[in-house]
Amino acid sequence: MIDLNKLRTFTVVADEGSITKAAARLYRTQPAISAQLKDVEEETELVLFERKNSKIYLTKEGTCLFEYARERIDEIDGVVACLRNNRQNLDGTIRLGVYFELTSSFVPEIVHAFKREHPRVRLDIIELDHDALEVGLLGNDIDLGLVTTLKKPSFFETQPFYSFQRHLVASREYLSTVSSTLTYENIFDLEVIASSNLLSDYKYWLKINQQNQLLKQVDNITKLITVKDAEALRSLIKKGAGIGFYDDFGGQSKSEDYAVVPVFPESKPITINIDVARRKTRTQNLLQDEFYDFLIEKSEAGLT
Known part of the structure; x- marks a missing residue:
């Protein structure tokens, strides 16, 4: 089977009657064009060109292939253009x-x-x-x-x-108001901000940080704020309303929200x-x- 790209090169050379002109039209080097022509002749096992001086001429077989190939390539180009147009005009x-x-x-x-x-x-x-x-x-x-x-x-x-990663964080201002000896065991004495009452993020975070013994404690949290809107949740954390999970998209939270820091810097974040x-x-x-x-x-x- 002849490669379509090589066949297209063949038709351009035949149309121009010159490898130099075909190379300029296709923005390719002359050696690259010559190599593709050689491949087409080898794949078809036909002599397609006769070379005289600096010009090339189609043989009888070359003329036949050129006329057939040009027509088929035009059809393919038309179909591709139609498909592109259909995609661009999708509604x-x-x-x-x-x-x-x-x-x-x-x-x-x-x-x-x-x-x-x-x-x-x-x-x-x-x-x-x-x-x-x-x-x-x-x-x-x-x-x-x-x-x-x-x-x-x-x-x-x-x-x-x-x-992306999800970190348990709080504002520096908020953390300055709590005990400096904050531990996993007393973390849920703090104000907790979450996206739902299920608190699934907190439970998963405890598991990956080997704190399974505290899972039941999550269900007994009383100082709880729930808000579904992610931007509102982030705003509450930044304003010092409590601790919550912060999504770090490409490290943006570190550069943009410098006032927000991990509650436990050594803890593992959740991967979402x-x-x-x-x-x-x-x-x-x-x-x-x-x-x-x-x-x-x-x-x-x-x-x-």
Whole structure:
């Protein structure tokens, strides 16, 4: 089988009647053009050109191949142009489910970048907790989801999207008001800020820091503030309302929020892994496939 790129080079040389002119048109070197022509002749086992002085001429076989190849390449170029045009003019609605803690972190960047490429597409961002997000995907109420956990992973096609660390922190001002001998055992005597009453982050944090004996203590916390909005949670921590988990996206918290410090500098942070998820059994949809591919590309590029 002849490589399409080499065949395209052959047609340009035949059209120009000169390797020098073909090289200039294709922005390639003359040796590179000559090498591709040689490959085409070897792959077809045909003599396609006759060389006289500094000019080249098509043989009978070369003329036949040129006429056929040019027509087919024009057809391929037309199909590709049509497909690109269709993608650029995609319209419709994509329903993206996002775990509510993540919405303000990088979703605005995703929306802005995708809308720049596809201005006619409507994006509905739906904030949900873990369970509702999974139910929405299963029930086709959501097209794609950015998830951190799934109870029925076998029902979904997932791709890694992003990972970050979550640190237990407080403001310097707040920590200055508590005991200098703060320990894991008395940490929950402090004001605790969380995104829900489940306090799952605190329990996981205790486990990875070998403090399993304190897990029951989490359920007895009385000094508790819960707020779902991530920005509001961060603001409460910075203003000294208590301790809470802070998401560190690429070290931003260290450079931007210098007044916020780890409660226990030696403790291990939580690692949060986000996946792009969609149902395995679904109706093919060009718009959804385009957005799915876009998210994967953004992930591989580091969300830049």
